[in-house]
Amino acid sequence: MKNLDLPVVKFTAEQNEFRKTVRQFLLSERERGTFQTHADSWMSGYSYEVSKKLGAQGWIGMTWPKEYGGQERSAIDRYIVTEELLAIGAPVAAHWFADRQSGPLFLKFGTEEQKQFFLPKISKGECYFSIGLSEPNSGSDLASIQTRAEKVEGGWLVNGMKTWTSGAHHSHYMITLCRTSPKDEKNRHGGMSQFVIDLAAEGITIQPIQFLTGEHHFNEVFMDNVFVPDNRVVGEIGNGWEQGMAELAYERSGPERILSTFPLLQETVEYLKEQNDVSGLAQALQLVSRMWSLRNMSIGVAQMLEEGEDVSLAASLVKDLGTKLEQAVAETVRLLVETKPSVTSERLIDRLMAESVLHGPGFTLRGGTTEILRGIVAKGVLA
Amino acid sequence: MSEMLEYIVDATNKILKKNVTKELIDASEQGEWSGKLWNTLVEAGLVSIGIDEELNGTEGDAIDAFAVLRLAGKYAAPVPIFETIIAGWLLADQQVETTYQPTSFIMDWESDLTGPEFVLKQVPWGRHVSQVVYIGNVNGRAKLILLPTADAEVKQNQNIAGEPLDDLHFRSIDMEALTQFEVEKEDLAEKVLNIGVLGKSAMMAGAMEQVLELSVFYANERQQFGRPIGKFQAVQHHLAALSSETAVVLAALNYAVASFEDGTIKEELPLAKMKISEAAGAVAGIAHQLHGAIGMTHEHQLHQVTRRLWAWREDFGNEMHWAKKLAKEYVDQNELTLWDFITEEKRGNVHAGSII
Numbered sequence: 001m002k003n004l005d006l007p008v009v010k011f012t013a014e015q016n017e018f019r020k021t022v023r024q025f026l027l028s029e030r031e032r033g034t035f036q037t038h039a040d041s042w043m044s045g046y047s048y049e050v051s052k053k054l055g056a057q058g059w060i061g062m063t064w065p066k067e068y069g070g071q072e073r074s075a076i077d078r079y080i081v082t083e084e085l086l087a088i089g090a091p092v093a094a095h096w097f098a099d100r101q102s103g104p105l106f107l108k109f110g111t112e113e114q115k116q117f118f119l120p121k122i123s124k125g126e127c128y129f130s131i132g133l134s135e136p137n138s139g140s141d142l143a144s145i146q147t148r149a150e151k152v153e154g155g156w157l158v159n160g161m162k163t164w165t166s167g168a169h170h171s172h173y174m175i176t177l178c179r180t181s182p183k184d185e186k187n188r189h190g191g192m193s194q195f196v197i198d199l200a201a202e203g204i205t206i207q208p209i210q211f212l213t214g215e216h217h218f219n220e221v222f223m224d225n226v227f228v229p230d231n232r233v234v235g236e237i238g239n240g241w242e243q244g245m246a247e248l249a250y251e252r253s254g255p256e257r258i259l260s261t262f263p264l265l266q267e268t269v270e271y272l273k274e275q276n277d278v279s280g281l282a283q284a285l286q287l288v289s290r291m292w293s294l295r296n297m298s299i300g301v302a303q304m305l306e307e308g309e310d311v312s313l314a315a316s317l318v319k320d321l322g323t324k325l326e327q328a329v330a331e332t333v334r335l336l337v338e339t340k341p342s343v344t345s346e347r348l349i350d351r352l353m354a355e356s357v358l359h360g361p362g363f364t365l366r367g368g369t370t371e372i373l374r375g376i377v378a379k380g381v382l383a
Numbered sequence: 384m385s386e387m388l389e390y391i392v393d394a395t396n397k398i399l400k401k402n403v404t405k406e407l408i409d410a411s412e413q414g415e416w417s418g419k420l421w422n423t424l425v426e427a428g429l430v431s432i433g434i435d436e437e438l439n440g441t442e443g444d445a446i447d448a449f450a451v452l453r454l455a456g457k458y459a460a461p462v463p464i465f466e467t468i469i470a471g472w473l474l475a476d477q478q479v480e481t482t483y484q485p486t487s488f489i490m491d492w493e494s495d496l497t498g499p500e501f502v503l504k505q506v507p508w509g510r511h512v513s514q515v516v517y518i519g520n521v522n523g524r525a526k527l528i529l530l531p532t533a534d535a536e537v538k539q540n541q542n543i544a545g546e547p548l549d550d551l552h553f554r555s556i557d558m559e560a561l562t563q564f565e566v567e568k569e570d571l572a573e574k575v576l577n578i579g580v581l582g583k584s585a586m587m588a589g590a591m592e593q594v595l596e597l598s599v600f601y602a603n604e605r606q607q608f609g610r611p612i613g614k615f616q617a618v619q620h621h622l623a624a625l626s627s628e629t630a631v632v633l634a635a636l637n638y639a640v641a642s643f644e645d646g647t648i649k650e651e652l653p654l655a656k657m658k659i660s661e662a663a664g665a666v667a668g669i670a671h672q673l674h675g676a677i678g679m680t681h682e683h684q685l686h687q688v689t690r691r692l693w694a695w696r697e698d699f700g701n702e703m704h705w706a707k708k709l710a711k712e713y714v715d716q717n718e719l720t721l722w723d724f725i726t727e728e729k730r731g732n733v734h735a736g737s738i739i
Contacts, residue, residue: 004592004626004629004630004633005633005637006630006633006634006637008637008638008641010641010642010645019726083726087722088722262722265721266720266721266722269713269720269721270720270721273713273714276714278707278710278711278714279707279710281710281713281714282703282706282707282709282710283706284710285657285706285709285710285713286657286661286702286703286706288654288721288724288725289635289653289654289655289657289658289661289702289706290631290658290661291725292635292651292654292658292725293631293632293634293635293638293654293655293658294631294634295725296634296635296637296638297630297631297634300634314630317626317627317630317631320623320624320627321627321628321631371616371620373623374619374620374623374624375616375619375623377622377623377626377627378613378619378620378622378623378626379619380626381595381599381622381623381626382599382602382603382613382619382622
């Protein structure tokens with residue numbers, strides 16, 4: 001039986017001070033109108049201005065070496081920044097994926113040239129990445145992808161299609177998982193490789209997929225004989241699956257799997273407090289108890305990542321529970337506060353409720369469906 | 384985990400695994416005293432953990448003690464180890480040497496003990512303990528007193544896990560002759576509540592670990608449609624849900640225990656107990672669904688842990704008790720936003736009530 005204990009992380013006095021600095025900065029930026037609070041803003045809120053300002057503060061790529069534009073700060077410091085951004089619902093989607101996944105991928109598997117070329121730009125909040133994994137016929141069964149890259153003189157020729165690509169219309173590059181040798185049923189996870197595709201390259205067509213609200217954050221990305229030079233292969237040819245799976249640990253255990261609807265919960269608690277509604281508050285606080293517990297777990301995973309431990313099981317546990325909590329916030333709040341959910345309402349709680357309900361279905365799908373995560377967990381504990 | 388703690392956990396695990404059988408728990412529920420197990424625990428120093436050597440204790444800290452209680456919960460050890468450890472700490476605070484006698488404790492600020500005759504209601508393990516530490520009003524003063532139970536009349540009662548919860552009728556107590564101490568009500572009440580909640584929470588976390596282990600075992604062993612039921616996705620999802628609830632309960636417990644040990648515990652206490660009590664019902668329910676009919680039988684051991692979860696989630700305040708208390712505090716005095724409240728280090732006080 002696997003031990004399910006995770007490290008307990010207590011923030012130091014310096015870290016608490018740092019949190020205050022970040023919070024103060026964000027509050028004053030919101031005050032001066034740089035951004036507004038939205039639910040699920042890490043996925044759907046784009047502001048180049050906010051991304052650049054955060055870059056200027058040194059809060060993107062902050063754990064990376066200084067020579068690549070980083071600050072060499074700890075994973076826990078980074079955790080604090082991401083939490084503060086989520087809690088205030090700041091529009092951070094533009095740089096989020098590069099900061100979370102693409103940068104660490106380059107650091108781990110990239111060439112020196114790639115690190116020098118991409119990382120400083122990412123950390124300034126000026127260079128954005130999308131993640132090219134899913135395809136029309138490859139969702140949860142990711143190993144069945146068909147986009148292929150063929151070796152040509154000086155590089156690779158990529159043909160195929162990616163879908164559900166968040167922010168491709170804002171991003172400069174897409175880390176793209178491609179098949180580089182034919183599928184082998186005996187080795188399903190072999191023969192795949194990761195490429196950095198320039199989204200402005202010839203042969204790329206980006207088409208929006210409207211979200212159920214009509215908003216545009218997903219895309220289909222078509223690749224028709226797109227030339228990728230040899231120096232834009234990430235890591236080793238044939239090692240794409242392992243490299244991609246390592247990224248997922250970062251993706252699945254972070255605070256964005258717990259706090260997507262936090263702005264709604266905070267607004268609700270403020271409202272209930274004003275109303276002196278102790279019974280309503282008590283119900284809201286039960287969500288807070290779940291959130292607090294999960295937060296301890298998620299920070300524990302961040303600590304394990306820092307120590308280089310395998311967190312695939314723990315990250316799956318966090319995401320499964322966290323995303324259900326994100327959905328439960330709206331379902332609980334709607335019975336505590338009367339709202340008219342509306343994305344155009346002037347009443348903040350109406351708007352946050354609308355965003356939380358409408359974006360809700362995605363929480364338990366994106367980044368690995370609950371069903372896939374539970375399969376990973378069950379295999380882990382049954383073994 | 385420190386080396387010392389690792390050693391304690393390893394040794395305790397071995398002792399409990401070897402000595403706590405389903406039959407032993409059944410016999411305890413029939414009223415038998417698990418004397419042999421108790422003596423083994425006494426000899427291993429586990430009932431006096433967290434008490435200084437000069438008071439006959441085993442040394443060690445609260446983290447060690449809660450780790451032992453987590454294992455006691457896991458194996459459903461049918462002895463008052465939780466009560467004895469906590470009573471021992473309260474006595475040690477008054478410089479009373481520990482005697483290794485099974486001891487219970489009860490806190491009640493509603494009534495006033497005047498003697499010579501009174502009834503203590505619902506004393507955990509009342510029929511088997513030699514003494515009870517009573518915390519409450521005695522002749523109008525806040526006191527901690529030590530009551531020998533030899534002459535008390537026992538009216539038997541038990542919780543849904545079959546753990547004794549007896550009324551003790553004392554007929555002629557010479558109040559003056561008792562070992563007794565004047566106490567600061569607020570401080571002591573808070574301390575008792577802190578260690579009571581954490582100790583019970585640790586036991587519940589252990590019980591949930593056991594439920595998960597039993598479920599994994601059963602899913603691998605039980606065959607239907609020609610294969611182990613653990614091969615079916617629907618069953619795998621139950622296992623995943625059990626794992627995630629158990630993991631998050633441990634995260635809540637471990638954080639709260641660490642806060643207790645470093646002296647900063649405030650809202651961590653109610654937040655942890657709320658999560659753990661809520662998870663108890665979910666975990667028990669899923670495990671029974673996974674085990675099917677066999678899990679409902681007395682013959683199977685699942686009920687020995689699930690009934691404990693159902694009983695213990697009500698002890699020391701269930702999730703709504705703590706939610707209301709926290710909500711009231713929050714409305715009365717909290718100027719902080721929710722995010723400040725979650726992330727601030729020092730945040731107001733949640734006062735103890737008389738709920739034990």
